[in-house]
Amino acid sequence: MKNLFTKISLGIVACCFSVLPSQATDGYFGVGYGTINKGLAGAGVAYYQGSLINGNPAGIAFLGKRYEGSIEFFNPNRKFTVTGNPSGAQGSFPLTPGTVESDSKLFLMPTLGANWVLGDQSSLAVTIFGNGGMNTDYPTDVFYDPSSETTGVNLAQLFGNVTYAFKIADVHSVGISGVFAYQYFKAKGLSSFAGFSSDGTNLSNKGTASSTGVGFKVGYMGKILPNVSIGAMFQSRIYMSEFDEYAGLFAEQGDFDIPASWSAGIAWDVTDAFTVMADVKQIFYSDIRAIGNSMMPALYNAMMGESNYTMGMNAGPGFGWEDITIVKLGVSCSAVENWIFRAGYSIGENPVPKSEVLFNILAPGVVTNQLGLGFSRNLDDKGKQLHISVNYALNNDITGANPLDPAQNIKLEMNQLEVEFGFSF
Numbered sequence: 001m002k003n004l005f006t007k008i009s010l011g012i013v014a015c016c017f018s019v020l021p022s023q024a025t026d027g028y029f030g031v032g033y034g035t036i037n038k039g040l041a042g043a044g045v046a047y048y049q050g051s052l053i054n055g056n057p058a059g060i061a062f063l064g065k066r067y068e069g070s071i072e073f074f075n076p077n078r079k080f081t082v083t084g085n086p087s088g089a090q091g092s093f094p095l096t097p098g099t100v101e102s103d104s105k106l107f108l109m110p111t112l113g114a115n116w117v118l119g120d121q122s123s124l125a126v127t128i129f130g131n132g133g134m135n136t137d138y139p140t141d142v143f144y145d146p147s148s149e150t151t152g153v154n155l156a157q158l159f160g161n162v163t164y165a166f167k168i169a170d171v172h173s174v175g176i177s178g179v180f181a182y183q184y185f186k187a188k189g190l191s192s193f194a195g196f197s198s199d200g201t202n203l204s205n206k207g208t209a210s211s212t213g214v215g216f217k218v219g220y221m222g223k224i225l226p227n228v229s230i231g232a233m234f235q236s237r238i239y240m241s242e243f244d245e246y247a248g249l250f251a252e253q254g255d256f257d258i259p260a261s262w263s264a265g266i267a268w269d270v271t272d273a274f275t276v277m278a279d280v281k282q283i284f285y286s287d288i289r290a291i292g293n294s295m296m297p298a299l300y301n302a303m304m305g306e307s308n309y310t311m312g313m314n315a316g317p318g319f320g321w322e323d324i325t326i327v328k329l330g331v332s333c334s335a336v337e338n339w340i341f342r343a344g345y346s347i348g349e350n351p352v353p354k355s356e357v358l359f360n361i362l363a364p365g366v367v368t369n370q371l372g373l374g375f376s377r378n379l380d381d382k383g384k385q386l387h388i389s390v391n392y393a394l395n396n397d398i399t400g401a402n403p404l405d406p407a408q409n410i411k412l413e414m415n416q417l418e419v420e421f422g423f424s425f
Helices: 002-019 035-039 057-062 191-196 298-303
Strands: 066-083 098-101 107-117 122-135 152-169 172-188 209-225 228-235 261-271 274-283 324-333 339-347 369-378 385-401 409-424
Touching: 035 339, 035 369, 035 385, 035 409, 057 122, 057 152, 057 172, 057 209, 057 228, 152 209
Parallel strands: none
Antiparallel strands: 066 098, 066 107, 066 409, 107 122, 122 152, 152 172, 172 209, 209 228, 228 261, 261 274, 274 324, 324 339, 339 369, 369 385, 385 409
16 A cells, blocks of 8 residues: 555656646635645635645644545636727837637646554644646737747646644644745746846746745644634745746746745534534735735836836836735535535635736736535545535636726736545545
8 A cells, every 4th residue: 555655646746747737716826725625615724624735734633544635627717808099108018909818728736645643642744735826828929029929927836745743632733844845937928028127038938947945834723612623824935946047027036935824713513513614814925025016116117227126126026916815614514424515615805906917917816706615425434535626716807007008907807617536545
């Protein structure tokens, strides 16, 4: 069994590197991770059953020996619409009116996790999972790049978490994860901005660049009443090496760290077979300059010859994303023998303000609300289970003026469907 698990692990790592895609709801993070958690729309900081795949690290202390794998099929739909004719004003940068949809609409994402019990009080887990969310592939030269017939970006991330958790009492635990991250990025169709970049040769059409980094996550989980659990976790900022090939695009010379976040929640066992849960989560996008720096007035200052504000500099233009807060609600019901049914709803904020629609054509992560449904089926009396989840990110849009030609408006729009199949034993 161990040899089989090792072979499967290596296979999934290879798959992750080859198919990491575009997945988003909490900004550019997934609504949840793992089939169980996704069926709850990401709720469950205080629900240990969904803790293995990037959940609360304290939860694995109650999980027992477990191996889990899944594969997800998902379909993101992203488009933008430009309305209004170009003003013709000197120095303006109009876009071609009309609607353009992003290609690349179907992706696969595998996930793998294992938890081992180290005695009566502690557990060790290893998980591998992917994340993406800044992915667009427009079949036109949106920004009039003469060297590229298409426009878009692709940011994908692969995480490996090593988690240790121990019980500090029979019903309380703490856990810590070492988070290891690999990410790659590619941009095309942006060469028209070379005159406003600190390094125009490392701005666009440079192929795929990669970076690595490390961080940590800590968590707590425990019962405050016989049928009420609480949980909390914090993930640090993950400091990544720079994308040297895109040093003229991202602020801080190609730096693209992964933002910190925290979550807290409660789970109430209304009956032995019915649990309700609620979480709150916050992500600090604005702390990452490449993500949080506003496009304007930085780009205007660059156009005026202020070199400190050119693309790639510390104060250079970014995507202008704001910090967001998300509320997640979930229910789990095991009243039918051998079945567990789940549902959840995630209610979030849009990180993209109206003033930042131009650059966010490349990363229209404007989805705010998502519905999750799922179930598990016991396959035998030894712990084998089949899991299925379905998630739909409700269509959302945002409209703002083109800051480089206010005679035009730009509307960003996105929705997403995900279906995941998992197996655990």
